[in-house]
Amino acid sequence: MSAPDPLKLPGLPRDAEGPVFAEPWQAQAFALTVQLHERGAFAWSEWAEALSDQLKAAGPQDDGSRYYEHWLAALEQLVTAKQLAGAGALRDRRHAWEAAYLRTPHGKPVTL
Amino acid sequence: MTHDDSDHHHEHDHEHGQHPPSDMELRVKALEFLLVEKGLVDPAALDAIVDHFEHKVGPRNGARVVARAWFDPAYRARLMEDATAAIAELGYVGGQGEHMMAVENTAGAHNMVVCTLCSCYPWPVLGLPPVWYKSAPYRSRAVIDPRGVLADFGVTLPDEIEVRVWDSTAELRYLVIPERPAGTEALSEDQLAALVTRDGMIGTARL
Numbered sequence: 001m002s003a004p005d006p007l008k009l010p011g012l013p014r015d016a017e018g019p020v021f022a023e024p025w026q027a028q029a030f031a032l033t034v035q036l037h038e039r040g041a042f043a044w045s046e047w048a049e050a051l052s053d054q055l056k057a058a059g060p061q062d063d064g065s066r067y068y069e070h071w072l073a074a075l076e077q078l079v080t081a082k083q084l085a086g087a088g089a090l091r092d093r094r095h096a097w098e099a100a101y102l103r104t105p106h107g108k109p110v111t112l
Numbered sequence: 113m114t115h116d117d118s119d120h121h122h123e124h125d126h127e128h129g130q131h132p133p134s135d136m137e138l139r140v141k142a143l144e145f146l147l148v149e150k151g152l153v154d155p156a157a158l159d160a161i162v163d164h165f166e167h168k169v170g171p172r173n174g175a176r177v178v179a180r181a182w183f184d185p186a187y188r189a190r191l192m193e194d195a196t197a198a199i200a201e202l203g204y205v206g207g208q209g210e211h212m213m214a215v216e217n218t219a220g221a222h223n224m225v226v227c228t229l230c231s232c233y234p235w236p237v238l239g240l241p242p243v244w245y246k247s248a249p250y251r252s253r254a255v256i257d258p259r260g261v262l263a264d265f266g267v268t269l270p271d272e273i274e275v276r277v278w279d280s281t282a283e284l285r286y287l288v289i290p291e292r293p294a295g296t297e298a299l300s301e302d303q304l305a306a307l308v309t310r311d312g313m314i315g316t317a318r319l
Contacts, residue, residue, distance in 0.1 A: 024162075024240050025137040031161035032144060035153045072139060085146045093142035094135075101132035109229045110130065110282075 006034065009048060011055060013067055026068040033075055041084055050074040050081075130282045131210075163243045173204045174237035174287060175308035181214070182292040183301045192216065195287060204236045210282060212237070216289040217315075221274045224262070224315030225286045226254035232280035237287055238310055245314065255279065265316040288315040 006012060006019060013020050021027040037044055054070040054077070055062070062070075080087045096112050104110045132138065147153045177199055181188040191198040195212040199205075212234060215223040227233065228251050233241040244250050253261050258275045262268070269275065278286040290312040296304060311317035 021240070023136075024235050025134075025140045027162045027240055028140045028144060028158070031158045032140070032147065032153060034161055035157055036147070039152065041152060069136060072136060076139065076143065079143065079147070084152055085143070085150065089146060090139070090142050093146055094138045097138050097141050098132045102129040104130050 005044075006030070009051060011064055011067055013064065021068070023068075026071070029068060029072045029075060033071070036079075036084070042078060042082055047074075047078065050078040053077075159243050159246075162240060172305060173202075173239075174234075174310070174313045175305040176202055177204070177214075177237060177287065178289055178308045178313065179301050179305035181289055182296075182304050188289075191289070199237060199287075210234075211284050212287055213278075213284060214287050214289050215276065215278055217291045217318075219291070220272070221276055222262075222269055222315065222318070223276045223278060223286070223288045224254060224258055225278050225280060225288060226251060227280040228252070228255055229279075229281075232282055232285055234280075234285040234287055238313055242310070262316065265311065267316065267318055288313050290319045293319050 013022075019030060021030070033047060036042060037047060051071060051074040054074040055067075058066065058070055076087075076090060079085050080090070097110075100110050100112050133141070144153070144155075144158070148155050177191070180202065181191050187198065187201075190201070191214045195214040198214075199212055210232075215225075217223055227245075231241050231246040231251075233245060235241070250261065255277050258277050259269065262275070280286060290308065292304070293307060296307065299307075307319060309317055309319065312319045
């Protein structure tokens with residue numbers, strides 16, 4: 001297994017020093033992917049292929065601004081394909097967090 | 113200063129709930145929590161990766177806001193009156209529509225920002241929060257012992273300078289406007305922006 005080189009991923013938003021993120025969740029998604037790979041959850045080539053499939057599905061008119069949306073979709077797809085987490089569990093958890101925000105009073109910590 | 117609240121926002125105010133994050137944020141959160149629970153990822157290692165890139169989100173946005181405020185008194189007045197709108201003037205919007213408030217350091221007062229509950233942070237202007245900002249010691253000590261925390265950052269303030277600590281919430285976040293350093297009268301706005309540090313805008317550093 002070769003060391004991951006995220007910088008070689010086609011279309012990755014970056015500057016001279018490395019990847020750049022428009023919003024914090026993008027960095028979280030990036031970090032999750034790198035760490036899952038480092039801990040052996042999938043080979044980097046599998047990740048590159050999953051991401052590439054999502055980017056291809058987006059079509060050539062995609063201008064790159066939604067790069068991390070495709071990244072996240074690819075990560076969800078790979079995580080469920082590898083049975084690291086179930087698609088249903090992910091969906092349930094996402095809705096549970098949303099509900100927790102909506103019911104938690106201002107200024108209070110949001111917990112499930 | 114909340115006159116530009118959307119109806120949507122009022123609705124949530126009325127329900128006493130918080131505005132939920134975007135679909136993307138919720139999905140990443142769901143993934144992260146499930147994978148952490150299963151022991152497949154380590155939250156500390158995730159933080160370390162994110163921390164490595166912390167300066168890569170909107171690194172100079174806040175510095176531009178501060179430099180403009182130093183450079184243009186009319187902008188400064190608008191910023192102090194309605195920071196959300198003044199920051200949006202420079203094209204910096206994002207997040208979940210939280211409101212911004214600018215707090216200005218003066219000869220007699222120093223401002224410092226914390227989020228005691230979690231890690232609310234004005235990322236459209238300051239980028240990703242540094243790991244120490246999210247740490248329990250900073251969050252708990254900033255309010256109880258702000259001068260001690262500042263000393264840990266190498267900032268010693270004379271007793272006559274008042275320290276004001278601002279506790280962020282999901283709806284209201286703060287940007288510290290540091291004092292313009294002496295001897296910078298001849299500098300351009302770009303040169304001024306280069307002097308402004310992230311920690312200066314959180315209030316854990318003086319310029």
